[in-house]
Amino acid sequence: MQTPAPARPRTKPASIRLEELMDAAETLFLSRGVEQTTISEIVAAADVAKGTFYTYFASKTDVLRALAERYTQRFVDALEQTMQEHPADDGEARLRAWIEASIALYARTHAVHDVVYANHHHLDRANRERNALLQQLQGILEVGVASGLWQLPSPRVTASLIYAGVHGATDDLIATPEQDAAAFSAAVVEDCLAMVGARRPSVRPKKRG
Missing domain, CATH: 1.10.10.60 (Homeodomain-like)
Structure with missing residues (x-):
């Protein structure tokens, strides 16, 4: 049987x-x-x-809150996976990967972001979800400080500046999709690396005469 x-x-x-x-x-x-x-x-x-x-x-508001937490957790996990492709002590490679992945992820998922985070900052400026990303970025910057790659008075402040800058810049990319996304991402990366001191702008020699 x-x-x-x-x-x-x-x-x-x-x-x-x-x-x-x-x-x-x-x-x-x-x-x-x-x-x-x-x-x-x-x-x-x-x-x-x-x-x-x-x-x-209990309500649709609770659903939105849960969706926001899920969105950010998936975002953080995706960034972490991307950074794991580089050595833990390679601060520059990890910062570059974090910025590139952030731009690509946000550009691809901005519709969901805009739904779940509508007016979010006005409701809670502590913003636990945003802090999760800041802590991730701060960790990269602190590794760079510890290895002597760059000198930062406050990695937390620098993390906040980079986060806000990358987020705002990506909004511009989303608003004008005709831009070359790869060139745009590369420019944002180089500007952020210059901000932390990993990239020094070239000095053009003065013309004689």
Whole structure:
């Protein structure tokens, strides 16, 4: 006699169900807008009962908060994976990789970013998600300081300047997509390296006569 196949579980694990709810909400928020999307539409898209939604979230605001945390965690993880391709003590290579990956990731995912972080800074200037990225960048800069690659009075301040600069510059790239993205990214990298002292601008000789 053949052994019967094991019965499939009737319910999905909580972690999978949560991800499906968040995926459904994110898709609807992007296509319809947060205000226009209802909880009924979210649960219908996720194929769950409304009571399941309230097991995880109290409101759409809670969903947005969870989506923001997920967005940043994925962003941080992707940057970390990119940096792991370079030696831990190679501050310049890791800083370059962090900037290049940040530009590429933000340019590719800005639509989700704009949904989950709409007016975020006005609501919470402590901004835990932003701090996660700053700490990652600060760690790179501190490695460079420790190895003598560059001298920085305050790596935290420099990290904040680079983060804000890269973020703002990428907004310009997003707004004008006809730009050469590779050349744009290279220019941002070189400017940031110059900021920390890893790149010295060439001095042109004065003309005689």
